[in-house]
Amino acid sequence: MRYFFIILLFICSCTSNTTEVSNVDSKVQDILSKMTLEEKVGQMAQINLTVIAKGPNKWGSSFPLEIDPKKAKKALVDFKVGSVLNTINNTAQNTETWYKTITEIQKYSIDSTRMKVPVIYGIDAIHGTTYTAGATMFPQQITTAASWNEENAYNMALVCAYETRASGIPWNFSPVLDLGLDPRFPRQFETFGEDPLIVERFGKAMIRGYQGENNDISNKYSVAACMKHFVGYHAVISGKDRTPAYIPDNVLSEYHIEPFKKAIEAGAKTVMINSGLINGVPVHADYNLMINVLRNKLGFEGVILTDWEDIRKLHDRDKVAKNQKEAIKMAINAGIDMSMIPYEYEHFIKNLIALVKEGEVSIERIDDAVMRILKLKFELDLFNNPVTNFEEYEDFGSKKHHQLAYKAASESITLLKNDDNILPLKGNPRILVTGPNADNMRTLNGAWTYSWQGDLTDDFAGDYNTIFEAIRNNFGSSNVKYVPGVTYRKGGNYYDLDEVDISKAVQEARRSDYIVLCLGENTYTEKPGDLNDLNIHKLQTKLAIELSKTGKPIILILNLGRPRLISDIEPLMSAVVNVYLPGNFGADALSDIISGRVNPSGKLPYSYPAYPNSLLPYYYKPSEVQNNAQGAYNYVGEVNNLYEFGYGLSYSDFKYSNFAVSKDTFALSDTINVGVFVTNDSDIDGYETIQVYSSDLYASITPDIKRLRDFSKVHIKAGETKRLSFSIPVSELEFYNIDNVPVVEEGRFKITINDNVKEIYIR
Ligand code: BGC
Numbered sequence: 073m074r075y076f077f078i079i080l081l082f083i084c085s086c087t088s089n090t091t092e093v094s095n096v097d098s099k100v101q102d103i104l105s106k107m108t109l110e111e112k113v114g115q116m117a118q119i120n121l122t123v124i125a126k127g128p129n130k131w132g133s134s135f136p137l138e139i140d141p142k143k144a145k146k147a148l149v150d151f152k153v154g155s156v157l158n159t160i161n162n163t164a165q166n167t168e169t170w171y172k173t174i175t176e177i178q179k180y181s182i183d184s185t186r187m188k189v190p191v192i193y194g195i196d197a198i199h200g201t202t203y204t205a206g207a208t209m210f211p212q213q214i215t216t217a218a219s220w221n222e223e224n225a226y227n228m229a230l231v232c233a234y235e236t237r238a239s240g241i242p243w244n245f246s247p248v249l250d251l252g253l254d255p256r257f258p259r260q261f262e263t264f265g266e267d268p269l270i271v272e273r274f275g276k277a278m279i280r281g282y283q284g285e286n287n288d289i290s291n292k293y294s295v296a297a298c299m300k301h302f303v304g305y306h307a308v309i310s311g312k313d314r315t316p317a318y319i320p321d322n323v324l325s326e327y328h329i330e331p332f333k334k335a336i337e338a339g340a341k342t343v344m345i346n347s348g349l350i351n352g353v354p355v356h357a358d359y360n361l362m363i364n365v366l367r368n369k370l371g372f373e374g375v376i377l378t379d380w381e382d383i384r385k386l387h388d389r390d391k392v393a394k395n396q397k398e399a400i401k402m403a404i405n406a407g408i409d410m411s412m413i414p415y416e417y418e419h420f421i422k423n424l425i426a427l428v429k430e431g432e433v434s435i436e437r438i439d440d441a442v443m444r445i446l447k448l449k450f451e452l453d454l455f456n457n458p459v460t461n462f463e464e465y466e467d468f469g470s471k472k473h474h475q476l477a478y479k480a481a482s483e484s485i486t487l488l489k490n491d492d493n494i495l496p497l498k499g500n501p502r503i504l505v506t507g508p509n510a511d512n513m514r515t516l517n518g519a520w521t522y523s524w525q526g527d528l529t530d531d532f533a534g535d536y537n538t539i540f541e542a543i544r545n546n547f548g549s550s551n552v553k554y555v556p557g558v559t560y561r562k563g564g565n566y567y568d569l570d571e572v573d574i575s576k577a578v579q580e581a582r583r584s585d586y587i588v589l590c591l592g593e594n595t596y597t598e599k600p601g602d603l604n605d606l607n608i609h610k611l612q613t614k615l616a617i618e619l620s621k622t623g624k625p626i627i628l629i630l631n632l633g634r635p636r637l638i639s640d641i642e643p644l645m646s647a648v649v650n651v652y653l654p655g656n657f658g659a660d661a662l663s664d665i666i667s668g669r670v671n672p673s674g675k676l677p678y679s680y681p682a683y684p685n686s687l688l689p690y691y692y693k694p695s696e697v698q699n700n701a702q703g704a705y706n707y708v709g710e711v712n713n714l715y716e717f718g719y720g721l722s723y724s725d726f727k728y729s730n731f732a733v734s735k736d737t738f739a740l741s742d743t744i745n746v747g748v749f750v751t752n753d754s755d756i757d758g759y760e761t762i763q764v765y766s767s768d769l770y771a772s773i774t775p776d777i778k779r780l781r782d783f784s785k786v787h788i789k790a791g792e793t794k795r796l797s798f799s800i801p802v803s804e805l806e807f808y809n810i811d812n813v814p815v816v817e818e819g820r821f822k823i824t825i826n827d828n829v830k831e832i833y834i835r
Contacts, residue, residue, distance in 0.1 A: 229281025
């Protein structure tokens with residue numbers, strides 16, 4: 073008998089997971105089999121909150137958030153819309169308002185419809201819960217990548233999931249898995265930078281943070297993640313948002329698809345499609361990318377969502393569909409499950425129903441899409457728990473969460489220049505803090521902060537410190553003066569600046585020991601952030617030059633979403649610190665670095681260009697460097713960076729020794745073991761990131777000059793030596809050949825850590 077029970081227990085424990093899965097599947101099938109075509113198509117529609125909120129226009133501006141009963145009944149009951157997104161007035165709401173709003177929405181969809189299918193609410197919470205007042209705002213992804221520590225991405229996602237659920241919302245349009253390889257692109261800050269391995273690792277960490285350890289998103293602290301934007305979104309020719317890209321298949325596979333592949337393996341539940349075009353085909357109409365690649369090759373089983381209004385754009389913008397109805401047919405037949413319409417839902421729903429009746433879209437395609445959407449709703453437990461209650465989330469906006477955001481910022485901020493070890497500042501110095509980014513919470517956070525473009529941050533972030541305030545806190549108010557010199561124009565475009573008092577700043581500089589000059593960018597994202605000139609604004613250059621004439625040492629703080637060119641002024645600076653977009657606690661972290669309480673440890677997740685016509689990631693091809701060996705000509709077309717990818721200084725001094733690779737020759741099935749000793753040859757404890765690169769010396773298509781294969785950030789005490797070892801399977805040195813097949817070709821490779829190089833042979 074005892075044995076029988078043990079066996080029974082064993083069988084139960086082995087099958088419980090499968091039982092749960094098949095339970096969900098059978099519930100989905102049961103509902104699906106009872107649904108009418110109208111009910112099914114409604115599930116595929118996602119509308120903007122303003123469509124059902126009181127308000128005068130599409131954006132619902134000037135009203136407090138209230139659901140309009142007439143509009144809500146029409147959308148949610150008559151048309152059975154299955155999903156809602158976004159906020160109203162383009163602004164953050166408090167957790168209580170979110171709870172009330174989503175509770176009301178669910179009443180329409182559950183109490184007043186035949187099938188009682190709850191709405192799934194989705195939001196963009198990309199560095200913290202963007203649209204909720206009081207939420208913890210972390211550094212943006214680009215900043216987090218500079219920490220070279222995935223734990224920071226995980227913490228951000230964990231806190232963000234918690235605070236998004238505290239806002240009643242179960243679905244987050246994050247993480248961004250796009251490759252941020254173009255400094256001109258207005259969304260580079262939303263990425264983890266230019267390296268595919270970093271994007272892959274940090275992306276996976278975020279999925280784990282959002283969806284929990286077992287991807288159990290029924291848990292009230294987890295949200296469904298949405299990988300975006302599949303795929304190749306940033307690789308455009310013009311550098312501007314949503315413009316054409318031309319990407320060969322093997323390049324797409326090598327650099328862009330891989331991070332999505334890893335996130336799918338990690339269990340990501342949903343994906344959003346690239347709003348742009350590749351090789352002339354809008355991705356929203358690309359059957360090959362959505363079905364052949366995403367579904368069949370990568371095995372993605374979750375929901376495929378459009379980006380904003382992107383079915384419409386197949387007709388309006390890209391001119392590949394003769395009318396809206398054809399656009400809907402193209403997108404749904406190419407694999408779209410849910411359309412972020414987000415306004416004219418009647419049109420979408422009626423047309424899609426007609427297309428099915430006319431045999432232009434099969435009912436099997438509709439069932440397939442709705443099956444995935446219902447499954448997501450079951451997995452999120454929305455049928456039992458359609459809205460989570462803010463009262464059950466006592467850690468919302470807590471000190472505990474703030475500390476994690478501070479930690480991420482303090483590990484990310486990157487010291488790029490430190491002449492004569494001017495930093496940390498010693499003694500009791502008089503400091504002038506100046507520049508348009510000096511007293512500005514908005515610029516510390518970037519876009520997607522309490523509003524889409526980040527323009528409302530000052531209304532919400534008054535409790536946190538600007539750079540000026542944080543420096544004053546550390547160095548005392550009598551020692552620290554603030555004169556802006558130049559400001560961003562209130563109500564202007566993100567690129568508008570005004571000169572206010574440069575001469576006053578210069579006067580104050582003369583009375584100071586140090587100048588902390590805070591330059592960079594105002595906030596932007598998407599089309600409004602497109603750029604015509606990568607140079608930093610000329611008024612900022614003017615301020616820097618005028619200040620430098622005082623002869624006082626200048627510490628340049630860069631607060632920007634993408635690396636704007638500073639080559640003209642950089643030689644005039646004694647120190648340069650890149651804070652990127654470090655969030656609400658970034659200024660505190662910066663001030664602690666300036667005062668020496670924190671030893672900087674960030675490293676660039678992108679190549680910082682020196683010139684507008686030299687914009688290449690660190691993994692460029694050998695032919696980019698063709699300088700004539702005899703020196704007869706001096707070619708300018710070299711790779712010209714101001715600071716290299718992976719670069720960043722510390723107050724400690726790290727020395728590398730005893731570099732070793734396990735053998736000289738490896739088989740394809742082998743693992744390459746690499747070891748190195750790192751000594752902290754200074755009297756201050758610090759973090760160092762050890763980076764392992766490989767170079768394929770000869771290959772059937774021209775190889776990358778080098779590729780990051782592994783990295784590890786370690787704490788090394790003053791005077792201490794640590795031995796680091798890395799194991800890299802030979803298979804990870806593969807590249808996609810001309811036939812888009814991943815291969816490791818026989819031949820010579822180099823393995824590099826810092827200045828240490830070892831050549832190996834792979835057969
Ligand atoms: C952006 C997406 C975002 C969506 C919903 C789009 O314009 O491209 O990244 O998730 O809007 O707000």
